[in-house]
Amino acid sequence: MTFRYLPLVAALAQAFSGGAMAQQAPEPTLKEVQIRSDRELEPAYNPPTATSATKIEAPLRDIPQTVNVVPQSLLRDQAAQSMQDALKVVPGVGLSHGDGQRDQVTIRGFSAIADQFVDGLRDDALYFRDLSNIEQVEVLKGPASVLYGRGSSGGLINRITKKPGINRSEVGVTLGSWNQRRGEFDLARAPQDSRFAFRITGALERADSFRDPQFLDREALAASLLFKASADTSVLLQMDHLKDSRITDFGIPALNGRPVDVRPGAYYGAANARDVDVSTSKVDSVGLTLNHRFNDSLSLRNALRYYTYSLDRNNTLTRSVNARDLTFTLNHGNVYRDEHGWFNQTELAQKTQLLGMKHQVLYGVELGQQNKDVVNFSAPVTDANGRIRNFALFNPALPTLPLSTSQTPGANNLGTFKTLAFYAQDLVELSAQWKALAGLRYDRFEQETYERMPGKSNLGRTDTSWSPRIGLVYQPSTTWSYYASWSKSFQPSGEAFSLAANNAQIAPEKTTNQEVGVKWDLPDGKSSLTASLFKLERTNIKSTDPVTNTLVPLGVQRTNGLELTFAGEVAPTWQLWAGYAFLDGEMTTSPAVDAGQPVQGKRPTLTPRHSANLWVTKALGHGFGLGGGLNYAGARFANPGNTVTLPGYTTVDAMAYYRMGSWDMQLKLNNLFDRRYIVAGHGSSPNLNLPGAPRSAQVVARYRF
Numbered sequence: 241m242t243f244r245y246l247p248l249v250a251a252l253a254q255a256f257s258g259g260a261m262a263q264q265a266p267e268p269t270l271k272e273v274q275i276r277s278d279r280e281l282e283p284a285y286n287p288p289t290a291t292s293a294t295k296i297e298a299p300l301r302d303i304p305q306t307v308n309v310v311p312q313s314l315l316r317d318q319a320a321q322s323m324q325d326a327l328k329v330v331p332g333v334g335l336s337h338g339d340g341q342r343d344q345v346t347i348r349g350f351s352a353i354a355d356q357f358v359d360g361l362r363d364d365a366l367y368f369r370d371l372s373n374i375e376q377v378e379v380l381k382g383p384a385s386v387l388y389g390r391g392s393s394g395g396l397i398n399r400i401t402k403k404p405g406i407n408r409s410e411v412g413v414t415l416g417s418w419n420q421r422r423g424e425f426d427l428a429r430a431p432q433d434s435r436f437a438f439r440i441t442g443a444l445e446r447a448d449s450f451r452d453p454q455f456l457d458r459e460a461l462a463a464s465l466l467f468k469a470s471a472d473t474s475v476l477l478q479m480d481h482l483k484d485s486r487i488t489d490f491g492i493p494a495l496n497g498r499p500v501d502v503r504p505g506a507y508y509g510a511a512n513a514r515d516v517d518v519s520t521s522k523v524d525s526v527g528l529t530l531n532h533r534f535n536d537s538l539s540l541r542n543a544l545r546y547y548t549y550s551l552d553r554n555n556t557l558t559r560s561v562n563a564r565d566l567t568f569t570l571n572h573g574n575v576y577r578d579e580h581g582w583f584n585q586t587e588l589a590q591k592t593q594l595l596g597m598k599h600q601v602l603y604g605v606e607l608g609q610q611n612k613d614v615v616n617f618s619a620p621v622t623d624a625n626g627r628i629r630n631f632a633l634f635n636p637a638l639p640t641l642p643l644s645t646s647q648t649p650g651a652n653n654l655g656t657f658k659t660l661a662f663y664a665q666d667l668v669e670l671s672a673q674w675k676a677l678a679g680l681r682y683d684r685f686e687q688e689t690y691e692r693m694p695g696k697s698n699l700g701r702t703d704t705s706w707s708p709r710i711g712l713v714y715q716p717s718t719t720w721s722y723y724a725s726w727s728k729s730f731q732p733s734g735e736a737f738s739l740a741a742n743n744a745q746i747a748p749e750k751t752t753n754q755e756v757g758v759k760w761d762l763p764d765g766k767s768s769l770t771a772s773l774f775k776l777e778r779t780n781i782k783s784t785d786p787v788t789n790t791l792v793p794l795g796v797q798r799t800n801g802l803e804l805t806f807a808g809e810v811a812p813t814w815q816l817w818a819g820y821a822f823l824d825g826e827m828t829t830s831p832a833v834d835a836g837q838p839v840q841g842k843r844p845t846l847t848p849r850h851s852a853n854l855w856v857t858k859a860l861g862h863g864f865g866l867g868g869g870l871n872y873a874g875a876r877f878a879n880p881g882n883t884v885t886l887p888g889y890t891t892v893d894a895m896a897y898y899r900m901g902s903w904d905m906q907l908k909l910n911n912l913f914d915r916r917y918i919v920a921g922h923g924s925s926p927n928l929n930l931p932g933a934p935r936s937a938q939v940v941a942r943y944r945f
């Protein structure tokens with residue numbers, strides 16, 4: 241890192257070293273872990289372990305990498321019902337509206353469009369996920385290709401699903417502003433005398449929105465069956481279904497470097513949006529996981545997931561803005577996706593001793609194939625004479641449009657993606673105070689695009705890549721951990737999309753991460769604090785223009801940053817979650833020009849330099865409690881040329897609850913002071929900026945029986 245960060249490094253070292261040096265390093269001991277039903281567990285914001293970073297059960301303090309775990313207790317206290325709700329509390333995460341059709345964020349300044357996983361298996365289909373079947377969300381920061389393959393420049397998101405093994409009967413109802421109605425249920429049985437256990441979760445939601453034509457029509461259902469063949473062998477079968485329909489909302493345009501000053505509900509699309517601007521996605525999946533323990537030191541896991549995904553997307557979005565005439569133009573399009581795929585991971589975990597040191601070794605093989613079929617149409621909105629129409633920027637008379645455009649498709653192809661990978665990882669205890677984590681993965685990734693359009697040729701390329709990771713942990717006491725790590729990942733040309741003529745010959749992008757940090761577990765183990773300094777660099781970055789669907793080469797991006805997180809109990813009956821991120825991102829080299837500005841030297845889009853969040857709850861006794869907090873995001877740039885700024889904002893939320901016996905009642909107030917702000921953008925366009933929600937309320941009731 242550059243010398244300007246040395247004072248920050250020195251301050252961190254001084255702040256954290258005092259407590260560590262004052263303590264002796266006692267001989268490490270293993271604490272007894274007791275498993276209880278989830279109703280017996282006290283609400284906690286500080287889960288001690290996560291599987292995403294190593295795919296083995298290891299304390300977070302042993303992992304030389306930043307891992308943020310958003311637990312079930314925090315999701316419930318904040319009444320989170322979307323991935324955006326869950327991820328906005330994670331430091332270093334920026335929000336994108338995902339073309340109004342999918343979950344999408346940036347992590348440490350880099351797009352994470354394809355970096356979604358579920359139980360460690362890739363889930364990169366483009367849709368909005370539901371939280372009704374999610375136990376917790378784990379965000380692994382920095383490149384993670386050594387275990388997960390392609391992608392993950394700034395990090396990845398792994399959803400941990402709810403699984404059988406407890407006895408539970410719960411139903412819940414949420415009523416909220418804008419006619420929100422949501423019902424959920426969670427039914428689990430684990431008979432003591434039976435080898436079988438099952439769990440079924442589901443949700444049904446209908447809602448309108450503060451955005452004029454917006455609505456939500458969603459249904460989710462998940463079922464899982466656990467079969468314990470013996471004390472050492474189990475088989476888990478999982479099935480999942482989701483259907484989601486809503487307006488494809490790209491937000492509002494910009495004028496003179498800022499989003500236009502209009503009411504939050506102003507919609508810039510078709511007048512008959514509920515007929516012609518709707519996206520409907522359907523996702524179905526089935527998974528089969530086998531776990532077998534050969535002995536105390538050797539175990540096998542094989543996980544298979546097959547999924548199908550379809551998208552019927554129709555949208556109208558801002559094409560351009562004329563600042564002199566105060567007018568704008570529109571583009572109408574249709575996108576149809578139909579895909580299916582499977583992934584299989586076979587992993588052997590071994591505990592052994594070598595040269596007097598304890599090792600936890602993971603050996604893995606991953607196979608997978610995805611077939612992604614896409615057809616898209618896009619055309620400007622014109623008048624009867626075929627001329628592009630202009631609309632008044634501040635009081636538009638929106639057009640009534642047909643559902644489909646009558647144009648030649650911009651793309652009509654089938655993309656196939658084949659993965660073959662081998663990987664190994666070793667978590668080794670060098671001594672009582674030193675641990676090391678090292679891993680290496682080899683990927684062979686094959687992409688082919690079969691064109692249906694006349695005059696276009698089929699495309700294909702095969703990339704091979706090595707992804708290494710190495711880290712060192714120093715633990716002078718049972719509560720302090722210092723670490724340093726280095727890792728590398730790759731992003732092939734197409735990655736999550738079909739190859740095109742302008743990227744088929746481009747070598748994979750490479751990302752390198754250097755990171756140092758400290759983790760402090762408070763002596764009672766109920767809370768922890770982490771701090772990390774990092775330098776991320778990614779080469780050959782590409783982006784897609786949302787209007788023309790063409791590839792735009794951007795260049796090399798670097799992010800230097802600092803992240804701080806505190807989670808857990810600060811005093812009896814007090815729970816706290818807090819985070820801060822400083823991200824100094826820059827496009828260090830780039831040949832691109834955007835909105836008349838060179839991209840080189842500009843900041844990455846949707847990435848605030850400063851962001852912070854705080855959430856605290858207090859149990860008052862007799863079943864009553866209060867909570868509240870704030871979320872701050874600094875100014876962000878909407879487009880690579882940095883010509884449009886999304887102003888910084890702070891929102892405040894509050895919560896009150898009553899929990900007694902079988903009942904949980906909760907009132908959640910969002911954006912308490914009714915702040916007007918822009919919550920997300922597209923990242924490639926200056927004119928697609930999504931307003932945040934005004935003040936709203938939700939009442940949540942849950943009953944266990």
